[in-house]
Amino acid sequence: MKTTKLLKSCIALAVCFLFFNLPKIHAQVGIGTNTPEGVLDITNTSNGLLIPRVSLSSLTDTTTVQNPNGGSLAVSTLVYNDGTGGLGQSGFYYWDGAQWSLLRSNGDGSISGMQFFSFDIANTAQPDIDNPRELATPDLSGFYSGDLATTSFGTTDPSGNGEGFIVYFRGVYQVQNSGDFTFSLTSDDGSRLYIDDMLIVESWFDQSSTTRNNTINLAAGKHRFEFWYYENSGANSFSFQWGTNPDGNTGVIAASQFTIEQ
Numbered sequence: 001m002k003t004t005k006l007l008k009s010c011i012a013l014a015v016c017f018l019f020f021n022l023p024k025i026h027a028q029v030g031i032g033t034n035t036p037e038g039v040l041d042i043t044n045t046s047n048g049l050l051i052p053r054v055s056l057s058s059l060t061d062t063t064t065v066q067n068p069n070g071g072s073l074a075v076s077t078l079v080y081n082d083g084t085g086g087l088g089q090s091g092f093y094y095w096d097g098a099q100w101s102l103l104r105s106n107g108d109g110s111i112s113g114m115q116f117f118s119f120d121i122a123n124t125a126q127p128d129i130d131n132p133r134e135l136a137t138p139d140l141s142g143f144y145s146g147d148l149a150t151t152s153f154g155t156t157d158p159s160g161n162g163e164g165f166i167v168y169f170r171g172v173y174q175v176q177n178s179g180d181f182t183f184s185l186t187s188d189d190g191s192r193l194y195i196d197d198m199l200i201v202e203s204w205f206d207q208s209s210t211t212r213n214n215t216i217n218l219a220a221g222k223h224r225f226e227f228w229y230y231e232n233s234g235a236n237s238f239s240f241q242w243g244t245n246p247d248g249n250t251g252v253i254a255a256s257q258f259t260i261e262q
Contacts, residue, residue, distance in 0.1 A: 055085030058248025110259040114171035148240040171258030182243025194226040
């Protein structure tokens with residue numbers, strides 16, 4: 001009898017030990033496999049994985065999806081927006097810390113980001129860009145994914161001294177909800193915004209830091225954007241920002257919100 005009780009006690013202790021220490025012993029989880037090769041390894045040849053489906057109201061919606069532990073949403077939180085809420089574009093979105101970013105497929109040949117060209121020119125007031133084909137050969141060019149602001153554009157400045165240059169960013173933006181879009185350009189010296197080859201914001205002047213804005217009605221679908229900035233001499237700065245818009249974009253415009261179409 002004593003031997004049986006002792007055996008039962010040992011078994012109970014062993015079960016408790018395994019229960020409380022199994023997560024520490026085996027940190028990987030396998031579904032459909034006994035040999036997981038990552039923190040989570042799902043093996044299946046006939047079923048898919050369903051990501052939570054939600055109805056986001058805007059790109060800055062922080063109430064529909066919440067952190068179960070309280071506090072702000074964790075960066076990289078992934079959901080599928082079904083498009084029935086205020087955010088009309090359906091698809092997979094991840095939280096980047098400031099807003100929901102659409103995961104874009106490269107199946108259509110598009111790449112998230114913008115193309116840039118920059119020109120080291122003589123110090124010039126209001127350089128002529130009416131015919132970009134007549135500008136000199138670019139001194140710098142390539143892919144750009146940062147913010148459209150002075151704090152991020154250092155790699156696109158071809159001058160070496162912060163004077164006498166032009167920078168040109170271009171990309172395609174997918175309007176999700178048709179309506180009035182306001183854009184705000186702050187620059188020292190000049191800046192311009194073109195959408196679908198139409199001049200939308202004109203601030204192409206030698207000036208101290210000045211903000212100008214304009215509003216345009218955009219239909220849902222793809223639109224070609226061109227952002228221009230030039231510096232003559234002295235202090236230099238620019239910041240291109242979203243104003244009110246039905247897509248819910250806020251703050252400094254990011255190149256990652258655009259695509260390079262091929």
